[in-house]
Amino acid sequence: MNDKKIVLIDGNSILNRAFYGLPDLTNSEGLHTNAVFGFLSILFKVLDEEHADHLTVAFDRKEPTFRHEMFGDYKGTRKEMPEELKEQVPVMKEVLKSMNVPVIEKAGYEADDLIGTMAKRAEEEGYQVSVVSGDRDLLQLATDKVKIRIPKTKKGRTEVEDYYAKDVLEAYQVSPVQIIELKALMGDQSDNIPGVPGIGEKTATRIIAEYGSIENAFGNVADIKPNKARESLQNHYDMAQMSKKLATIKTDCEIDYDFQEAEIGNLFTEEAYRQFKRLDFKNFMSRFEVEIPANRVEGYFHKITGFNEVEELFAKALEAETAGFQFVEQGELFGAAIAFGDKDICFVQAQGFVTKEYIIDKIQKILDTVKRASFINLKEALIYISPANEGTLFDAGIAAYLLNPLKNSYEYEDLAKEYLSLLIPSRQDMLGKLSYEKAEEEKPEAFLNCVCYMAYVAYAAAGILEEKLKETGMESLFRTVEMPLVQAIYDMETAGIRVDKEQLKEYGDALQVRIEELEKEIYEAAGEQFNINSPKQLGEILFERLKLPHAKKTKTGYSTAADVLEKLASEHSIVPMILEYRQITKLKSTYADGLANYISEDGRIHGKFNQTITATGRISSTEPNLQNIPIKMELGRLIRKVFIPEQDYVMVDADYSQIELRVLAxxxxxxxxxxxxxxxxxxxxxxxxxxxxxxxxxxxxxxxxxxxxxxxxxxxxxxxxxxxxxxxxxxxxxxxxxxxxxxxxxxxxxxxxxxxxxxxxxxxxxxxxxxxxxxxxxxxxxxxxxxxxxxxxxxxPIQGAAADIIKIAMVNVNKKIKERKLKSRLILQVHDELLVEAHKDEVDQVREILLSEMSGAADLAVPLEIDMHTGDSWYEAK
The missing domain is CATH 1.10.150.20 (5' to 3' exonuclease, C-terminal subdomain)
Known part of the structure; x- marks a missing residue:
């Protein structure tokens, strides 16, 4: 038995299908990539399933084919390829070339004809053939050994329909070669094949199923029904003949094709690695087992161990003008990487005489002398340094975010690619899930490369980023708003917000009581028990048992989305109950139960605030999301009662009044x-x-x-x-x-x-x-x-300005509180609102600081008004 198997891919068809099946994606250069990403997803899925040993991709060319010579309007109704897709075609070919995948194309022929020819030759030579295309015209090639695979992309996921000859007959009631006869009668709108006017798919299928071909049908035209189809075939038989020729895929093209060259070798080459990195295809990087391509700079990475050598290193660094740093943590400080020249890139581990305190002290001295000290995540470093001179600190990740806020990652490898033209592996690529300590033991070279790259990229990219900030007019925004904001956010995260555990539990218990009450009421209204959280079961109750209107049937059942239920609220008493049930179960799981998991030993939640997430410039909150505490319903607002101040402190909440409308004015x-x-x-x-x-x-x-x-x-x-x-x-x-x-x-x-x-x-x-x-x-x-x-x-421009204003206010409020050496502290920012935990002796000062700094954060044509309240909980202060 011959086990040879070849996969033939219709390049344009799959690229086109991927383009329309996936949302728009771009890499850091702004190049559109969704079609290439989707193509590769389908390619890998097919290869994983087929275990083929040969592969070829065929593409169309721009030149007219023999079909255009036969019929000038062939494909004349097709819209021009969108620019976003057009730019991806050469990229796709480059990627395939880098993977050693043969690409075939020839002027005068379509990809279909090249695939038809290769499929026939392969079958004759004993291959099992899989043809991958989104074009059902290729079903005419199906045999017992030639399988046509038609992918469908749904919601980012790929499903594939498979057709051998028997499958075509079962699905279409005609044999594969009779697909051509069908097209001859019914035509093909996408290719502008005319067919016979008035004969659609059903009539064409019936005629071909009975007569086998258009020639035989025409020979028995007097017997064809209905009359309209008979007359149309009599009057337009010449069009049917031409349409048949247009629809027939050639299987005898004159092409040079060598099956040996199509043999699948190593797809995941060094060049392919570079291409995938350039395109930001992180999802595919795990497929690479090649040795990661080395960069010249790695030759200057060193681990400095001896105390004298470390002393020399820091002495030399003190003379540098600029430097890049990366503190390496493993529960506590494990060491630090520092770069202060193209050949001065080192890692110093905390061990022996080189203590953590020694490293921190030496780095602090460098920070006090250099003109620019660069980090990629400065906020994480603030636990070790005290920025005596704020003007020297530079966060390369935040600078990159300002220059392109649409990206979702500003890691060192992203900055290296975009600003240094260096394709370097990520921490995940080099160390996997190993901790730094384990990696230093088990993969010392990879560990050294990883931490040194972090410091080197911070050092080398900073100057370029600074110039680009100047060119784009954002240097002032970076220096006066974003960089000081790092300290304000760090202070806020360090302070945290106190939570009354008992009150949180009582709140959760009260919600649980209401949930159980609602469950009983819903079951009574429905007349039976069911899983309220199951959209399928809920849909059946609402639209089949209770016969409510506005039913929207989907493949998985009836839609029970919020907008559907809100329209039904007045139709039946069960609907408001379900809406309330959903709100309360969300409150319980997300807040009553969820918040408890984030309370630290000090009784406070130390959430994360992110500067580089939103495109508008707003700060976002995670672990947990404290900015999403519900305020529209009273039961949701009550959760604020569990956020309380320390003893002898009160909450002072200040909120901008209609800031976005004022910015609009x-x-x-x-x-x-x-x-x-x-x-x-x-x-x-x-x-x-x-x-x-x-x-x-x-x-x-x-x-x-x-x-x-x-x-x-x-x-x-x-x-x-x-x-x-x-x-x-x-x-x-x-x-x-x-x-x-x-x-x-x-x-x-x-x-x-x-x-x-x-x-x-x-x-x-x-x-x-x-x-x-x-x-x-x-x-x-x-x-x-x-x-x-x-x-x-x-x-x-409106939302971004509002975000800038609250950031400026936040920075200035935090600075003033610290300058006056107050016990009070800024603990939370929620969009247009600042929350301060104020000592009872300092309330008046805090209110004055909030009022002056928030109202003075911007000079607008209209006044910035502040609503301010004080209370013994966040709820009372709001």
């Missing part, structure tokens, strides 16, 4: 909007009065609520559809609200339009503090993507 320079804020009036009531042409004192609560939705909606670039959904009104009515708003505040409309136009020209938007937010979506060929880009262009 400033940016738009709209006279009416500025006057409304300057007069310190109710902006939502004024908007309602002006938009709905109602005297101010006659504005109803509903009108004010609707105006509020429009006010805030405008900030987020809301559409008439979005507003109609939010207010439960018609799209037309919502559109009229928006139009009336823009008539009332014409400056706002002008600002938003100009923001979009400027972003289209430059590719980015800018806040009043110089923060840039790239908007690549505006150049997309996809309408949905472009629309999203327009909303981003409208709202990013």
């Amino acid at each position: 400033h940016l738009s320079n709209d006279e009416r909007l500025i006057k409304a804020y300057s007069d310190a009036k109710d902006i939502h009531r004024i908007t309602a009065s002006q938009v709905f042409h109602t005297p101010l004192d006659e504005v109803t609560p509903l009108q004010r609520s609707n105006a509020k939705a429009v006010n805030f909606g405008i900030v987020y670039g809301i559409s008439s559809f979005g507003l109609s959904q939010g207010l439960s009104i018609s799209r037309k009515e919502a559109g009229e609200y928006i139009n009336q708003y823009f008539e009332t505040y014409p400056g706002v409309k002008k600002f938003l339009d100009e923001a979009v136009e400027n972003a289209k020209e430059t590719g980015y938007v800018t806040t009043i503090f110089g923060r840039r937010r790239p908007v690549p979506e505006l150049k997309s060929s996809n309408f949905v993507q472009r629309s999203f880009g327009e909303r981003v262009a409208m709202n990013s």
Whole structure:
């Protein structure tokens, strides 16, 4: 038995399918990569399943084929390939070349013809053949030994349909070669093959199933039914014949093809490794077992052990102008890597006379003398250093984030690739899951490379990053906002927030009681017990047992998403119960139970605050997410009661009032909007009065609520559809609200339009503090993507400026508290809100600091107003 197996891939088809099946992806250079990523995902899936020993990929060429000569309009209805996909075709070929995968293409032929020819030859030579294509035309090639594999990409996952000859017959009621006959009658809209007018798939299938071919059908045309099909075939038989020729895949192309060259060797070469790193395909890196390509700089990595050598190293470093550092922790300080020249890159381990204290002291002395001290995650280093001179500290990761806030990683290997043109392995690549201590024992060379790269990249990339910050006008933002913010965030994380464990448990117990009550009420309303958390079972109860309207059937059952249930709330008493049940179970699992896991031995939660996550510049919170504490429902707000101050302290909470609308007033320079804020009036009531042409004192609560939705909606670039959904009104009515708003505040409309136009020209938007937010979506060929880009262009200058203002306030509040040597401390930032744990003797000072620093954080055309409250818990202070 011959076990030879070959996989033949229709390159353009799979690339096209991957492009439309996956969301837009780009690498750090801005190159679109979703099609290449999807292609490789399918390739690896097929190879893992097939265990083939031969592989070839065929591509179309731009030149006309013999089919175009036969029929000038062949494929004439196809849209031009989007630019985002076009740029990926040569990249895909480069990647395949780097993997030693043969690529075949020939002028005058389509990839289908090349695959047909190779498949036939391979079958004749005894190969099992797998053809991978998204084009069902290739089903005509299926035999007992030629399998056609058609991938489908759904929600980022790939499924594959397989067809041998018998499978084609079962699925289409015709044999593989009769697929050609079907196309001759029904045509093919995607290829603009005309077929016979009036004959669709069902009629064509019936005719071919009965007569076998178009020739035989035409020979018995008098018997064909219905009459319309008979007449059409009689009148257009010449079109059927031409369509048959167009649809027939050639299996005898004149091509030079050597099966030996198609033999699969090592796909994961050094060159392929470089290509995958360049494209940011981290998901595939685990497939590489090659020795990671070495860089010249590794020759200068050293581990310094002797005390005298360490002394010499630090003495030399004291003379340097710039340096890069990486503290290496293993529960405690394990050592430090330092780079202060292209050939001076060392790791010093804490051992013997070289104690942790000695290393920290020496590094502190260097920090006090160099002009620039670079880190990739400065916040993690602040536990060891006291920045006597803030101006020397430089966080390369934050600088890279400012330059491109759309990335999801700013690790040393990302910075090396983007700013030093160095393709270097990640910590995971080099050390796997080993701890630093274990790695130093088991993989000393990899360990040394890893930690030295961290310091070297911080050192070498800093100068380039600094220049780019100057070029983009963001150096001041970096120096005066982002770098001081590192210290403020570190102080906040170190302080943490105190939690009353007993009260948290009582809160959880109370929620559990309500959950059990709701379960009983829901079962009674449903008439039976079921799993409320199962969307499938819940859907059956609501739409089959209770016969509620607005059912949306999906492949997995009925949709029970929140928007569906909210529409049903008035239809049956069970629906509000389910909505409440979901809210309360989320409160219990996420907060009542979840928060307890984060309480440290000191009774406080020391969460993480991240500077480099959001594209708008906002700080995000994790482990746990303290910024997501619910405030819309009273039961959710009650969770704030468990956050309490230390004895002799109180909570002081200060919140910006409508900061984004005030920023909008400033940016738009709209006279009416500025006057409304300057007069310190109710902006939502004024908007309602002006938009709905109602005297101010006659504005109803509903009108004010609707105006509020429009006010805030405008900030987020809301559409008439979005507003109609939010207010439960018609799209037309919502559109009229928006139009009336823009008539009332014409400056706002002008600002938003100009923001979009400027972003289209430059590719980015800018806040009043110089923060840039790239908007690549505006150049997309996809309408949905472009629309999203327009909303981003409208709202990013507003949201970004609001984020900048709260950061400036946060930095200044923290500095003032420390300068005055107060016992009070800043413990939390939640979007537009700052929370201070203030000593009872310092409350007045804290309130004065919050008021002056928050209101003075920016000089806008309208005043920045602050709501401030004090209490014995976060709940009381809010």
